[in-house]
Amino acid sequence: MITLEKIIASNLEMLKSQESELLKSLSFVQKAKKLFQSQNGKPKGRPKGSTNVRKKSAVRVKKASLKSKSVRAPKPGSHLFNIVNLLKQKNAPLKPQELIETLFNQQTKDKDITHFRSLISPTLSNAYTRGIVLRKEGKYLLPA
Secondary structure: OOOHHHHHHHHHHHHHHHHHHHHHHHHHHHHHHHHHHHHOOOOOOOOOOOOOOOOOOOOOOOOOOOOOOOOOOOOOOOHHHHHHHHHHHHOOOEOHHHHHHHHHHHOOOOOOHHHHHHHHHHHHHHHHHHOOOEEEOOEEEOOO
16 A cells, blocks of 8 residues: 555655756756856947947949940840830930830730839849940930
8 A cells, every 4th residue: 555655755756856857957057158158258249338330331333334235135025125125216315214104005914004113123224234225314225
């Protein structure tokens, strides 16, 4: 028969074993903490007295060259192809807004001009950086 004393004794043994395991874990954590503190000589992060100041990045401005670069022809049906064809037809410099409005009126798929502008504007700036179109006084034109 199990007596109350046996139950208490077994519980005490179990608690002592758990205590020893926890003490081992605690000593391990303390050693690890000391190790990390000794390796990390100075605290990371922003010092308390300093303010959050952004550093200016050095951005080089690209100048448009009048010399045309060798680029492959745009695919028919693409936005880039439509932009180049429109500039060829007009044969005059166009403001970006005029260019987008003309292209929007020519097409029938997109009904929202703001959505259409979000599709054409990156293509237009990409064409400028690739040298397919030139920008002069805020207007786009084809290289000579």
